[in-house]
Amino acid sequence: MRVDRARGTPWDRQTGLRRRRECVMKLVDETIQCDIQIQDVEVMLLEDKVRDVRRQLVQAFNQNEKLVTALSEARERMGLLKEEVDRLSAPPSTYGVYLSGNDDGTVNVLFQGRKAKVNVHPAIKSDDIKPGQELILNDSLNVVQTAGYEVQGEVVILREQLDPERAVVTLRADEQKIGIIADPLRSLRLKPGDHLLMDTRSGYLLEKLPKSEVEDLSLEEVPDIGYEQIGGLGTQIEAIKDAVELPYLYADYYKEHKLTPPKGVLLYGPPGCGKTMIAKAVANNLAEKISEKRGEKIKGFFLNIKGPELLNKYVGETERKIREIFVKAKE
Numbered sequence: 094m095r096v097d098r099a100r101g102t103p104w105d106r107q108t109g110l111r112r113r114r115e116c117v118m119k120l121v122d123e124t125i126q127c128d129i130q131i132q133d134v135e136v137m138l139l140e141d142k143v144r145d146v147r148r149q150l151v152q153a154f155n156q157n158e159k160l161v162t163a164l165s166e167a168r169e170r171m172g173l174l175k176e177e178v179d180r181l182s183a184p185p186s187t188y189g190v191y192l193s194g195n196d197d198g199t200v201n202v203l204f205q206g207r208k209a210k211v212n213v214h215p216a217i218k219s220d221d222i223k224p225g226q227e228l229i230l231n232d233s234l235n236v237v238q239t240a241g242y243e244v245q246g247e248v249v250i251l252r253e254q255l256d257p258e259r260a261v262v263t264l265r266a267d268e269q270k271i272g273i274i275a276d277p278l279r280s281l282r283l284k285p286g287d288h289l290l291m292d293t294r295s296g297y298l299l300e301k302l303p304k305s306e307v308e309d310l311s312l313e314e315v316p317d318i319g320y321e322q323i324g325g326l327g328t329q330i331e332a333i334k335d336a337v338e339l340p341y342l343y344a345d346y347y348k349e350h351k352l353t354p355p356k357g358v359l360l361y362g363p364p365g366c367g368k369t370m371i372a373k374a375v376a377n378n379l380a381e382k383i384s385e386k387r388g389e390k391i392k393g394f395f396l397n398i399k400g401p402e403l404l405n406k407y408v409g410e411t412e413r414k415i416r417e418i419f420v421k422a423k424e
Contacts, residue, residue, distance in 0.1 A: 184232045188240065190295040191226045194219055200236065202228055203295045211235050224258075225275030225297035242275065242299050243292045251287040260298060262289060267409070272298045286420045316373035316395045323374060326367050333358060333371060338379050342386065369397075396422055 189202035189209070199210050200222065213219070213236040222228070227240040249262040252269065257279060262272050275297045278289070283301070290300040320330055340347055340354030347354055360368040373395050380393030398418060405411050 186232075186237070187230045187234075189228050189230050189234075189236075190243075190292070190297065191222050191224060191228055192295075193224075194222070200228075202230070202236070204230065204234065206294065209234060214238075223276035224273065225277075225292075225295070225299060242277065243295075243297075244290075244300075246290050246292045246299065248302060249289050249291045249298075251283055251285055251289055253285060254283055262291060262298065264291075270296075272296050275299045284420075286417055316377040316393055318370055318373045318377055320374050320378060323367055323370050326371065330371065330374075333360075333375060337375055338382065341379060342382055394422075 187204065189204040189211075192201040192203055192208065194200050195210065198219075199212055200219075202209055202211055211230065211234050213222075217236060217239060221239055226242060228236045229238040229240055231237045247264065249264050249270075249272070252261045252263050254260040254274075255271070258274055260272055260274055260283065261269055263269055272289075272291055273296055274283075278298055278301060281301055283289075288302040289298045290302055291298050323330065336355050336358050346352075360371060362368055376393040376395045380391045384391040396418070403411050403414050405414070
């Protein structure tokens, strides 16, 4: 059998083919592995890009939130600035004093010394407006807001209350005028001689004032001195008891026998002889006896008046202060 050396034996050809096939398969496997590795690398690169994009999106979202917040704050500041500009550029508001209401929803106010009928803002209830109260008016003289009451004016003295809404008062130089009682005073008990604050522009009586003149001249205290603490003045004490205590304790007997009690007692003597102590003892003892008679606790008061300070160069002022002192004592 002749063998072709160039082609080799059949066994050699099969072996070579098998080896080539194995090489091809190995190359195919290596190619597939390379493709897989390339794909893995591409996936990793894509994942990195996706993460970068997501990170950029988060940063952009955060920046967008900050921008939205900054824009909102800027818009609010612009709104506040606009309100401030509008407020500063608005025309000045004026004040009026409420007089009365009308059936059509309007109100009568006193503005610059004259009466005016004006409209009221719908948000303001008519029950919220009281007589004598100040009202804020816009440039069209319409009520846009309620205010308080005037806190300054002239001090006047109540002479007589005509009705729940009007009273006669005394001004300077004994000039008399009829004033309108404002709402804060209508719930108080007013007595002749009370000091009141009056707005002379509107004629309203706004506030009850303390009687400072009388308070400065008197020292009010509750006495705790008894007759047993005073020595050597037994005769005087008995005379004072008969003149002061008996008319109070036995007023019915005085009326029955038509006896006229004394209007007052004058104690005189040098300093330190016991005049003030006797007066305090009378007030204390009389309060105790009235308490026993009525069965209720009665407190005695002693007013120590600074006499020289009552004097005044103006005619009638000294008498007026004395009258106020007696009014305070009766209270």
